[in-house]
Amino acid sequence: MTQDAGWGGGAQGGGPPGGYGPYGGGGPPYGGGTPPPYGGQPPYGGSPPPYGSGPPPDWGGWSRPRGPKPGVIPLSPLTLGEILSGAFQTLGRHWQQVLGIAVAVYGTALLVSVGAVAVAYAAVGDRLSAVVDTPDDSTPAWADLRPLVIAFVCLWIVVTAAMLLATSMMQACCPVIVQEAVLGRPVRVGPTLLRALSRVAAVAGTVFLSGLIALVPVLLFIAGVVSTIVTVIALGAWDPAGWLIPLGFLGALILTPLAIWLWVQFSLAPAVVVVESRGPVDALRRSAELVRGSWWRICGISLLAFVIASVAGLVLQQLLNVLGMFPSAFGFGSEEFRHEPTTSEIFITASGYLIVVLVSQLVSQIFSTTFPQLVLNLLYIDQRIRTEDLAPALISAASTAPTAPAAPPGGP
Incomplete structure (x- = not known):
């Protein structure tokens, strides 16, 4: 069986065992084999990294040569166009697998x-x-309303938890999909889901910690202002609401850039969790190391990806919601609804409209969740190419990996 070149933690020392594939933390994908041959160092006798952080070589007035492209991106430092194109090509080539997983x-x-x-x-x-x-x-009567309120709260908690776990699962699947797409390998739904399932808890923990850390400054300031207002009012000194409440909003607004900075610092952590098999805290540190020196670039590209996904998801959702604007689709145009509708008829109509809304939200959620994650995972690979000379290991892995079947004529 062909063995793949491994690339774990790069120059930082590699991730713990447990990953697999061409850039996991534990070497070959199916057990056994030799350890990763590169370890983040140049594989050809100690020559300086071609894409490192040193001064760029003089190419005689020509642009830097691009690396080979076995998959959706060239294996060299990526431009904005190549990152976005790689994300769209991943969706285009593997839309069936992405849709099936989603x-x-x-x-x-x-x-x-x-x-x-x-x-x-x-x-x-x-x-x-x-x-x-x-x-x-x-x-x-309140005796009738109280059980409804309790049931609604419990229902909201269950639905929110289910959607958060689903989003974390997609964030765990995207690095696996990008990993195969970059090397030109076929993406299979079963193995992708199994590998993502083994890391979904760590991804969920990483997302929770990064969000909590990013929001802590704002939440602490708001909590401090609210506590001050309550304390002063309780003491009866004076009414502070006239100036403390606007001050609280102003402080939260001032601290928002800090929250954004922290979010960008940790934005590559989900990819680190899956690719390098690291824990949540270690993944946050690793993400901050990779982002160092490229914060503005990663922030701009990530923001652009989220804007593209939001606009596209909104358009898809609105197109599907148009169906709900036609009452005849659910019976209001028929003869039996010419009279005042009964409770059961209203329930049937509302259920039909709710199904359309849920489907449209699902389609929108799939795209708005998947596309930014594909971009972030390509940024993760790009940063490792730029800072750890990952390109030779990728080229070696791509040359020994089974390639994906060619796209049909006229397809993506």
């Missing part, structure tokens, strides 16, 4: 959400009927 992940989350709704309805359905059937000239 449908499996978000479909599972949707089934969990629907199951939670069914359980909640079975538990408090009679209370809901009592509230709905309350006469217009009276208010529902």
